[in-house]
Amino acid sequence: MTMDARPLTGLLARLSDDGTEDDLDTRILDAALAEFETYGLRRVSAEDVARRAGVARTTIYRRFGNKDNLAQAVILRECRRFLTSIADATEGLPTAEDALVEGFVVGLRGARTQPLMTRVLHSEPEAFLAQLGMNGGAVMIAARDILADRLRRARPDDRDDYATVAEVLLRTAFSLLLVPGGGLTLDDEDDMRAFAREYLTRMLRRPGG
Numbered sequence: 001m002t003m004d005a006r007p008l009t010g011l012l013a014r015l016s017d018d019g020t021e022d023d024l025d026t027r028i029l030d031a032a033l034a035e036f037e038t039y040g041l042r043r044v045s046a047e048d049v050a051r052r053a054g055v056a057r058t059t060i061y062r063r064f065g066n067k068d069n070l071a072q073a074v075i076l077r078e079c080r081r082f083l084t085s086i087a088d089a090t091e092g093l094p095t096a097e098d099a100l101v102e103g104f105v106v107g108l109r110g111a112r113t114q115p116l117m118t119r120v121l122h123s124e125p126e127a128f129l130a131q132l133g134m135n136g137g138a139v140m141i142a143a144r145d146i147l148a149d150r151l152r153r154a155r156p157d158d159r160d161d162y163a164t165v166a167e168v169l170l171r172t173a174f175s176l177l178l179v180p181g182g183g184l185t186l187d188d189e190d191d192m193r194a195f196a197r198e199y200l201t202r203m204l205r206r207p208g209g
Contacts, residue, residue, distance in 0.1 A: 025063060028053045037115045041071055041127045071148070075131060078116055079139050085110050087146050096154040096162075097201045100169060103147045104196040105189055115125045121177075143170055158205075165203045172200065187199040 006189060031053035035044040039071045046067045050057040063072040089106040090099040131137075147166035176186060186192045 014195065024055070024059070028055065028060060028063060028070070029074055029077055032070050033078070033116065035070065036074060037119050040124050041120055042124060046070070062151060072134075074116070075135065078114065079142075082107075082110050082114065083139070083142055083146060086143055087150075090147065090150040093154065096151045096204050097197070099147065099150040099154055100165070100201055100204065101193055101196040102164070103150065104173055105170055105192045107143065107170060108176060108186070108192055109189060111173065111177045140167065140170055140174075160205055165169070168203060169196075169200055 028049065032044070032049045035048050035052055039048075044067070046060045047057050049067075049070065050060050053060075059068060060067075064073060086103055086106050089102045093099045093102060117128075120131070144163060144166040147169065148162040151160075151162040151166065176184060184195070186195055
């Protein structure tokens with residue numbers, strides 16, 4: 001089943017981190033993120049979040065309904081920050097190759113170093129897989145569209161299928177995240193960038209090629 005990205009896109013737009021969201025929601029989400037990063041998704045209760053945020057437990061329920069909804073809101077806000085980092089890193093780059101390389105590096109580095117993702121991936125892989133089933137496809141589509149747009153802007157006269165190129169790129173990064181080890185360790189940014197430049201840019205057809 002294909003996941004529809006529109007509900008996720010709407011939530012990501014609402015859960016902005018530019019100061020326009022409700023201050024109380026922001027306080028609760030920040031407290032929940034800190035709790036989840038420290039203790040994982042399963043061990044944290046609404047009471048724990050309320051205590052850290054300095055609000056009543058009923059405020060959590062009134063604002064988010066239940067802990068599962070709160071966890072979803074936290075994860076979606078982190079997804080928005082992740083997507084924004086890719087958009088910012090690839091903005092204004094002079095070539096499609098540069099956009100592809102930087103999108104790969106920022107995406108892989110961000111996923112590997114995001115505290116909530118690393119906490120859940122290593123200590124609660126079953127919870128990670130559950131979240132992946134709910135949101136993974138939609139996040140992939142959103143990230144794909146951002147990167148594909150950057151590639152098209154770098155080559156406005158080309159008719160390449162940049163959406164497919166961007167999705168293959170992201171799926172490659174995702175496999176490196178989920179299945180570490182093997183021959184492609186890519187431990188530092190220089191290695192990531194060299195790999196992307198040498199191999200992944202081959203997906204882009206050169207003019208006259």
